[in-house]
Amino acid sequence: MDETAIYVYGIGRDLPAEAVAGVRGVAGAPVRALEAEGLTAVVSPVSLAEFGEDALRRNLEHLDWLEATARAHHAVVDAVAERGVIVPLGLATVYRNEDRARAALRERREEFARALARITGRTEWGVKIYADLAETAPRERKPAPADARPGTAYLRRRSAQRHDEEETRREILTLAGDVDDELCAIAATRRLHRPQDPQLSGERGWMILNAAYLVDDERAEDFRTAVARLAGTRPELRLQLTGPWAPYSFAAEEEAWTER
Structure with missing residues (x-):
């Protein structure tokens, strides 16, 4: 099996379980919630063969790949935003594993908290x-x-x-x-x-x-x-x-x- 990484679509807080239920992301992968520091990262697995550093650099130059990835990314954010508050992250925000994704939530907790406060109810x-x-x-x-x-x-x-x-x-x-x-x-x-x-x-x-x-x-x-x-x-x-x-x-x- 291909080695995988964690693709992060956005950051929320107190997202209901139904916010990610049945949602599919990049390459049709199931979306789930990853919790840390009172925050929720909306994530799905992706292949490092496609989203590793060198592969990603190459793929970003292919318009068809870029369009398909962007559509999947925005579809996830829009689906979650209908049921909760989410701070959208940039296209192809990828972490090598769950531990690194959780570490990012810890390191950027205050930044994400400010962003959530800024957009809540808006x-x-x-x-x-x-x-x-x-x-x-x-x-x-x-x-x-x-x-x-x-x-x-x-x-x-x-x-x-x-x-x-x-x-x-x-x-x-x-x-x-x-x-x-x-x-x-x-x-x-x-x-x-x-x-x-x-x-x-x-x-x-x-x-x-x-x-x-x-x-x-x-x-x-x-x-x-x-x-x-x-x-x-x-x-x-x-x-x-x-x-x-x-x-x-x-x-x-x-x-x-x-x-x-």
């Missing part, structure tokens, strides 16, 4: 804001003087066009900032992510904002309503709301693999 919502500058109405410009040379007139038109584009961008950014301010007033906290390239997002236009908001569960409806209202009153912007999600953006980061 969920993550994502908001992306797009603007299509090509569809923005052009500004009315003064005609070039009648005696202007063709080359001079062209340069003046190009200069005016660049000025209009810069002015439009500033106005759009100000509007997006106002939207973000209103949403931040509802959310407990917010994290900004790097805007996605249109080729990756599949959306037309310029992504101005890519943000994650941690929202108290009792304010979730207020948050959704605010996004809908802001979308209706900001025709220059296109708002996209996703969620609720397990709070990936607000959990402690983990490296894919370190020697443990």
Whole structure:
């Protein structure tokens, strides 16, 4: 049989038994709870032939493998999050055995406790804001003087066009900032992510904002309503709301693999 390691999906506390009952993880392996220091690691066995240090480094370069692993990882976190509070860990957080996984819980107990306190009773919502500058109405410009040379007139038109584009961008950014301010007033906290390239997002236009908001569960409806209202009153912007999600953006980061 292949030598195995322990894959950790996330950290919880006082998780009910049904939170992991029947849940399958990476490679279809059964998920279970591993207890230590009053914390619960949600884990499953994985093969070192696939998740050992060298093998993992190679596999992370294969998109099909990476996508399948990420889907399994997120499915476990989402399933557990429906029944309890879990701090999601990074993709491919692997320990060589249960003793090392328990040691990590002991060493990082305070860090995980703070993260659990931060996310308890809250969920993550994502908001992306797009603007299509090509569809923005052009500004009315003064005609070039009648005696202007063709080359001079062209340069003046190009200069005016660049000025209009810069002015439009500033106005759009100000509007997006106002939207973000209103949403931040509802959310407990917010994290900004790097805007996605249109080729990756599949959306037309310029992504101005890519943000994650941690929202108290009792304010979730207020948050959704605010996004809908802001979308209706900001025709220059296109708002996209996703969620609720397990709070990936607000959990402690983990490296894919370190020697443990």
